[in-house]
Amino acid sequence: MKLVKRPEIEAFLAKPQAPINACLIYGKDRGQVLERANLLASKIVADPKDPFNVSILTDSDIDHDPARLDDELTAQSLMGGRRLVRIKFSSEKATLDKAIAASLKAHAAGEFNPDAFFLIEAGGLGTDSALRRQADNDKHVASIACYEDEAGDVARMTRETLQQNEVSLSPEALDIFVARLPRERGVARQEIERLCLFIGPGSKRTLDAKTLEDFLGVEPEASLFQAAQDAFGGKMKPAQAALRRAFAEGEAGTDAVRALSGHFAKIRLIQTLIGQGIGAKEAAKSAGVFWKQEAEFLRQVRSWREDVLDPIARELIETDKACKSTGMPDLLISERLYMSIAGRAKRLGL
Known part of the structure; x- marks a missing residue:
């Protein structure tokens, strides 16, 4: 099931609910894919790094052992509670794409552990991807595409982060800063956080265009x-x-x-x-x-x-x-x- 509009994506990531028991997050903006996947993982299990309730796989793991993914989706939690099976898929092999799509279909249909959530992170999947088609059309799976942020998205993210750190930019300075930022989410967020450190978190200071240009000029x-x-x-x-x-x-x-x-x-x-x-x-x-x-x-x-x-x-x-x-x-x-x-x-x- 495709989630397209920002409000519905944010609502799902904040509170994933049944009947959805799997999610595909994909796109060329790998920083945004990772950010959304980490947020979702934190809502599924208390500790996304818990080895007893979380299994993290790569496409190489599946390539070397085709039965591994189904085994992980079938396994029960050793400590009780919900289980997370997370796969990082970056291969261009059509056979792997189809194999993961088949496991996704079976899991969505309830053939594996019903208390397991299947989270897939992938790169830019084309319309010919079996995995993408399965996720887009299955009502038990959320499918989220991550496109490069537009200037307005970057400006909103910048304002929100600055506000959280109790600092700000003048309107002209904000335009300059957003124009300089890359559209890749992970890199852009690092630059925004670095700017916050430069201004001084909690200082309630507003940086003007001239001071910002001086800062950017040595970057x-x-x-x-x-x-x-x-x-x-x-x-x-x-x-x-x-x-x-x-x-x-x-x-x-x-x-x-x-x-x-x-x-x-x-x-x-x-x-x-x-x-x-x-x-x-x-x-x-x-x-x-x-x-x-x-x-x-x-x-x-x-x-x-x-x-x-x-x-x-x-x-x-x-x-x-x-x-x-x-x-x-x-x-x-x-x-x-x-x-x-x-x-x-x-x-x-x-």
Whole structure:
């Protein structure tokens, strides 16, 4: 059974009730998947790390021992009370997807321990996934998709966290901060909590835009955002300087590639929205571009032709893999891509 609207998702996670005895939480935003799964687990059992009432499996466990999952769903709690069977599914194997879907169907039908709750965390499952189809269509299973947070979602999360810590941002400062945040839930929450520590929890202090800019200006993440913008803007030396500043502050090659990917995605999104008839300024706003960066973004959007921009998508993936697996210095690998993009931008007239 799909849960789509935020209120119904939050109500279920806060108080899961019968007849639902299983839940699939999936999506590319793995931070949001984990956050929601942890919240739900805490409502099912008193201690989600209790080895007597909680069983945590991975897709590798099921791959090596196909009967393991059904055995865990059948097992009774050693200490009495409700049992949680939690699986972290990240494999792309169709056979595993079907096997877990079959176990989910059987458990939802009451074939295993009725006091067990089956919680599945997965990545971005496509519509061809047997597991997703089973969860979407079974009234005893909650199916929750986790999409990237929109700017409004991030702003709401920021305000709520600041309020809990008895600090705040001015309206202009909030706009600046939200525009800088990544849309991946786990990373964004870490940045918000770090900001709270900077302001001073319980201080009741309100940070203005100037003070916030000073704070962000020395953040490694800010250096990467600037480096990515400079690279796509054809500013080779500033891009290299910002990139090396971020490296000196502890950022890795994979972080640098992620910053490029985020900038690339915004350019493509704005181009798509404009192609659909939406005005350039409105498209930039919808893509989460901060108003002070709007002119530069739109300049790049106009200049980057599709035939030159699209190949970069594959290069971003290949560079990310190379940073993680080749054993070569990841900083040099990512810097080479930055310089390559800056060179192409200059040839486009940027």
